[in-house]
Amino acid sequence: MKTMISVEQQAIAAKKAAKTLSLLSENEKNEALNTLADHIEKNVKRILEANEADLHKGREKGFDEAYMDRLALSESRVLELAKGLREVSRLDDPTGDILSEWTLENGLHVQQVRVPLGVIGMIYEARPNVTADAAGLALKSGNAIVLKGGSSSINSNRAIVEVLHEALRETKIPAEAVQFIDSTDRAAAQQLFTMKEHIDVLIPRGGAKLISAVVSNATVPVLETGTGNCHLYIDKEADLDKALKIIVNAKTDRPAVCNAAETLIIHEDWLKENSSAIAEMFAAHSITVHGDEKAAENLPDVIPANEQDWSDEYLSLDIAIKVVSSLDEALEHIERYGTKHSEAIITENKDTAHQFxxxxxxxxxxxxxSTRFTDGSALGFGAEIGISTQKLHARGPMGLPALTTVKYLMHGTGQTR
Structure with a gap:
């Protein structure tokens, strides 16, 4: 019960801080973000020491390589947190933007204005970088945030939030605008699901089980992020050099992230012509291939693919290969197994690309x-709060505009109806 009361008090404090945030200027928020970045840069060693405690526990528990990669920080990754905050400070503040305005026949002037969502509840796993990224985006867009990270990164998250709080005390943003639920109790997360009176939106970021749990149990509106079973379709008119370059990047650059390619769909004519080159590429990059019968006929060392190979994220140097005879067959496979995250076609035929x-x-x-560009920073949004695979409100990498809603402001001279 103590934890439950504490979480509610944190949410109430965040809601109060959000009101103060809504009155701050863009310059005041930008100065605060740069102060946060300064403090992170000064506390790299402190954050890395906390992260090492999480990594030690992860090794003891036998976490796999992909999970450990998401959990791990390095000096360069910590400095990237600061860089991300500075990038967000340089972005245009969407709050206050007038999206449209008009005057009615009776003289009533109407404005549709972009405003903060209010209080964001962020539930995430493993990645301690989300703590700083989400806080920065929330504050720049005028939102308070309640952070609930996974138990595996509790020490890292705690250290980052402590640094952020120390920095915020030097700014006009209340430190209460960033709340961290310092508990590994699942009941704390469960309470966030149902605090509709204090939390305006929930954003889950992590594996399929976490996202499903939030979507299924929350009474608070959910801005749903999704897992990335991403496909590359190699058309019969694909350029070999482009195809190999893109496959290597999409699969090997960071295999454990959601925008990495998990399934390669290849037109049978292209595979017959280029089987030796693609086999050499797989061997050179130690990529393990799980494929259908046609893939096994054309490539060496293919592990027979099962239903799970088509549907799940590997998050490793494994890839599934589906051989098809047409674009329609490729699209049918994507429709059945895709997670609506990122899909790519490699072809020199513009009409085929347009159809895809x-x-x-x-x-x-x-x-x-490469699908690796589905990322807020890569697309110029600064740090992202997640990648939405739903169709309501926001879709794709969610930057500052995704953390806002609208108000209608009416200015009159005594009009009545």
Missing amino acids: MAIADAAALYHNA
Whole structure:
């Protein structure tokens, strides 16, 4: 019961701080974000020591390589947190933007204005970088935030929030605007699901089980992020050099992230012509192939693929290969197994590319480019708070505008109806 009361008190404090935030200027928020960045840069050693405690526990529990990569910080990754905050400070503040305005026949002037959501509840796993990224985006967009990270990164998250609080005390933003639930008790997260009177929106970020639990149990509105079972379709008219370059990047750059490629769909004609080159590429990068019968006929050392290979994220140097005879067959496979995150086509035929991008249902679609660009910083949004795979309010990498809603402001001279 103590934890439950504490969480509610934190949410109430965040709601109060959000009112103060809504009155601050863009310059005041930008100065605060740069102060946060300064403090993170000064406390790299402190944050890394806390992270090492989490990594030690992770090794003891036998976490796999992909999970440990998401959990791990390094000096460069900590400095990236500061860099991300500075990038957000340089972005335009969406709050206060007049999206449209008009005057009615009776003289009543109407404005549709972008405003903060209010209080964001953020529930996430493993990645301690989310703590700083989410806080920065929330504050810049005028929102308070309640952070509930996973138990595996509790020490890292605690240290980062302590640094953020120390920095905020030097700014005009109340430290209470960033709340951290310093508990590994699942009941604390469960309470966030139902505190509709204090929390305006929940954003889950993590694995499929976490996201499903939040979506299924929350009474607070959910801004749903999704897992990334991303596909690359190699069309019969694909350029070999482009295809190999994109496959290597999409699969090997960071295999444990949601925008990495998990399934390679290859047109049978292209595979027959280029089987030796693609086999050499797989061997050179130690990529393990799980494929269908046609893949096994054309490539060495193929592990027979099962239903799980088509549907799950590997988050490792494994890839599934589906061989098809047409674009329609490729699109059918994506429709069945895709998670509406990111899909790509490699082809020199513009008509085929257009058809793929018109029909494939995903937040991000690519022609002759890697799926690794589905990322807020890569697309110029600064740090992102997550990648939405739903179709309401926000879709794709969610930057500052996704953390706002609208108000209608009416200015009159005594009009009545």
